[in-house]
Amino acid sequence: MKAHDGMYLDGAWRPAVGKDTIAVVNPVDEQVIAEVPAGTAEDVDAAVRAARAALPGWAATAPAGRAARIAALRDALAAREDEIAGTVTAELGAPPPFARAVHTGMPIVVAGSYAELAASHPFEERVGNSTVYAEPVGVVGAITPWNYPLHQIVAKVAPALAAGCTVVLKPAEDTPLTAQLFAEAVHAAGVPAGVFNLVTGLGPVAGQALAEHEGVDLVSFTGSTAVGSRIGAVAGAAVKRVALELGGKSANVILESADLARAVAVGVANVMGNSGQTCSAWTRMLVHTSRYDEAVALAAEAAAKYADRIGPLVSARQRDRVRGYIERGIAEGARLVAGGPGAPREHGYFVSPTVLADVTPEMTVAQEEIFGPVLSILRYEDEEDALRIANGTVYGLAGAVWAGDEAEAVAFARRMETGQVDINGGRFNPLAPFGGYKRSGVGRELGAHGLAEYLQTKSLQF
Ligand code: NAD
Numbered sequence: 001m002k003a004h005d006g007m008y009l010d011g012a013w014r015p016a017v018g019k020d021t022i023a024v025v026n027p028v029d030e031q032v033i034a035e036v037p038a039g040t041a042e043d044v045d046a047a048v049r050a051a052r053a054a055l056p057g058w059a060a061t062a063p064a065g066r067a068a069r070i071a072a073l074r075d076a077l078a079a080r081e082d083e084i085a086g087t088v089t090a091e092l093g094a095p096p097p098f099a100r101a102v103h104t105g106m107p108i109v110v111a112g113s114y115a116e117l118a119a120s121h122p123f124e125e126r127v128g129n130s131t132v133y134a135e136p137v138g139v140v141g142a143i144t145p146w147n148y149p150l151h152q153i154v155a156k157v158a159p160a161l162a163a164g165c166t167v168v169l170k171p172a173e174d175t176p177l178t179a180q181l182f183a184e185a186v187h188a189a190g191v192p193a194g195v196f197n198l199v200t201g202l203g204p205v206a207g208q209a210l211a212e213h214e215g216v217d218l219v220s221f222t223g224s225t226a227v228g229s230r231i232g233a234v235a236g237a238a239v240k241r242v243a244l245e246l247g248g249k250s251a252n253v254i255l256e257s258a259d260l261a262r263a264v265a266v267g268v269a270n271v272m273g274n275s276g277q278t279c280s281a282w283t284r285m286l287v288h289t290s291r292y293d294e295a296v297a298l299a300a301e302a303a304a305k306y307a308d309r310i311g312p313l314v315s316a317r318q319r320d321r322v323r324g325y326i327e328r329g330i331a332e333g334a335r336l337v338a339g340g341p342g343a344p345r346e347h348g349y350f351v352s353p354t355v356l357a358d359v360t361p362e363m364t365v366a367q368e369e370i371f372g373p374v375l376s377i378l379r380y381e382d383e384e385d386a387l388r389i390a391n392g393t394v395y396g397l398a399g400a401v402w403a404g405d406e407a408e409a410v411a412f413a414r415r416m417e418t419g420q421v422d423i424n425g426g427r428f429n430p431l432a433p434f435g436g437y438k439r440s441g442v443g444r445e446l447g448a449h450g451l452a453e454y455l456q457t458k459s460l461q462f
Helices: 039-061 063-079 081-092 094-120 148-161 175-187 202-213 223-236 260-276 289-304 316-331 382-389 406-414 449-453
Strands: 004-010 011-017 021-026 029-036 124-127 130-136 141-143 165-172 196-198 218-222 241-245 251-254 284-288 335-338 353-358 374-380 399-402 457-460
Touching: 004 039, 004 175, 011 382, 021 081, 021 175, 029 081, 029 175, 039 130, 039 141, 039 165, 039 196, 039 202, 063 081, 063 094, 063 148, 063 175, 081 094, 081 141, 081 148, 081 175, 094 148, 094 260, 094 449, 124 449, 141 148, 141 202, 148 165, 148 175, 148 218, 148 449, 165 202, 175 196, 202 218, 202 223, 202 406, 218 223, 223 241, 251 260, 251 374, 260 289, 260 374, 260 399, 284 382, 289 335, 289 353, 316 335, 316 353, 316 374, 374 382, 399 406
Parallel strands: 141 165, 141 218, 165 196, 218 241, 251 284, 251 399, 284 374, 353 374
Antiparallel strands: 004 011, 004 196, 021 029, 124 130, 130 457, 335 353
16 A cells, blocks of 8 residues: 655655654455554654644634634545545455445544534633633644544544644554545645644654653543553643543443343444444443343344454454453353354454353453453343443443433433443434543543643633
C-alpha cells in the first residue's frame, strides 16, 4: 500500500529524524503491506514547535472560519471514503461493509457535527456583571489506538480544531496508514500549516515524548488503562490538562420483562462487531435466573452466525491475549457454549466468536477487558443483584438496559455507574457525550461536551 516515508509537519511531508521504520501488517494474511517512519523525540519536538507557532493565528481565527475548514475536512474525508475504508480493511482487518459504514461513515458524521458546533457554540456569554470567554486550551497532544483508527482521530482533532487549538497526533503503530490519509485530508481542506501535525511512531518513544513535552497544554489519550494512568500521572505532575478514554467491561442488563430474543440478538451483535475490539462493548450479559438457559441458547446460536462474518484481531499479540482469556475463563469454571480458544483458520489473527456461560462476577473474564469476540453471560437473582453485578467492576464506560417498560429501564440505568447506557437498543448519537465513570477515564468526547474539553474560560468583570 502507498505510505509516506515522512511526517506531516507544518503543512508538508518532511523527512523523519530517525531512520527506523514500523512495519504495517495485514491481519488477514499476516503480510507486511507498508512501512512508516518510527518517530523520535526530535520529530515530536519539531511537531510541537510547529503547533505552537500556528496557535496564535488559529486561535484568533473567527469560529465561522474554523467551521469552514472543518466542513472542508469532512468533505475531503467523504471524497476519499472508499480509499479510507480500504485502508482500514488492510491494516485492521475490518470486513469491507463494516469498514465503510462504521469506520468511515461514523467519523465523517462526527467531523460534520464539529463543523456545525464550531459555528454555533457560544464562545462568549454574559454571567451577571461578567463576560465569560471560552478560549482554546492551546497545543493538544493526541494519542490514539488502533481499534477505530479514523474515528478515534476525528473525535479528538475535530473538537480541538473547533475550539481553536492546534494538534500533534501520534496514532497507533498498528494503523498508521489511516492516520496518513487523515493528514492528507487535513491538507486538502486548507487547514493552515502547523495547525495539525502527524508523528507516527512507537508508544513508549514518540507517544511518551509527546505526553511529556512541555509545549503540550493538553494530552488527550485513548487506549489501555495501564498506559492512560501513567499519562495521567505525568500530566498531573506538570499541571496540564488531560483527557483519558480507557477500557470498559460494560454490562448488558436484560430485565425480566424484556424482549429476550431481541436483547440477546442485539447484545451479541454489539460484542462481535469489530471482532470485539470496542472499548464500549457490552461484554457482560446479565440475565435473570428464570430466563438464563433460554438466553444462553439464543446467544450461542447467534454467535455461531458470526463465525464467517467477523474479521481477525489486529495483531498476533491481541489474538494470543484473547485466546488466553478464553482459556482462563474455562479454567476458572465458565462453560464454553460457542467458539473457543482454538485457531479457526490457518492464517490470520482470527478468534472464533465465543460465548462463555455460567460466568460469575469474580472470574477474570467478568472483570478484565478482553478486547476480542468474547461474551460472558452472568446470572442474577433480582434487580438489586443485577445492579451489584453491573456496578461490580473497576470500569464504567457504557452499558445497556432492556425492559418491557422504558421507565423501568431508565430507573435501572440511572443507578448504573457508567457514562452511557442504551435503553432497549437505543441508537448511537454522535452528539451524546461519550466517556467513562471510574477507571474508564476522565473527560468526555463527542458533541458539545467533547468541545468543552478543549476550552478554558476567562472572565472579565464590568
Ligand atoms: P495502548 O494503550 O498500549 O496504546 C494506545 C496508544 O498509546 C497507541 O498510540 C500507543 O502507541 C500509545 N502508547 C503506548 N505506550 C505509551 C506510552 N508509554 N506513552 C505514550 N503513549 C503510549 O493500547 P494497545 O496496546 O494498543 O492495546 C492494549 C489494550 O488497550 C487492549 O487490549 C484494550 O484492552 C485497550 N484498548 C482500549 C481502547 C479504547 O478505546 N478504550 C482502544 C485500544 C485498546
